[in-house]
Amino acid sequence: MSRHELTVDGEDFVVTARAGGHDFTWVSGPHRPHYGFSSSRPQMTEAQMRAAITGFLAEINPETGYLD
Numbered sequence: 001m002s003r004h005e006l007t008v009d010g011e012d013f014v015v016t017a018r019a020g021g022h023d024f025t026w027v028s029g030p031h032r033p034h035y036g037f038s039s040s041r042p043q044m045t046e047a048q049m050r051a052a053i054t055g056f057l058a059e060i061n062p063e064t065g066y067l068d
Contacts, residue, residue, distance in 0.1 A: 004046065008053040015049050024053060030065035 004015040012028035013036065022044055025036040037056050041048070061068045 004049065006046070006049060006053065008050050009057055011053075011057060013053055015044075022049070024049075024056065026056075035066075 002017045006013050006015060011026065014025045014027055016023045016025070020042060021038055021040040023036065023038050025033060027033055029035055037052075039052055044052070056067075059067050
């Protein structure tokens with residue numbers, strides 16, 4: 001299992017590779033440490049990880065800190 005720590009748009013994430021995909025944990029978010037998302041892509045470059053995080057953050061409601 002590999003683990004990456006990434007900061008995207010000022011937010012910190014831990015990305016963990018697992019069999020069949022990746023788990024993205026939003027460690028600096030308002031609902032830490034157990035909020036984030038998963039991807040079923042088995043292999044991702046750092047650029048793809050960053051793009052996935054950017055897309056996730058774009059869907060977050062700034063008032064609630066959750067997906068709209």
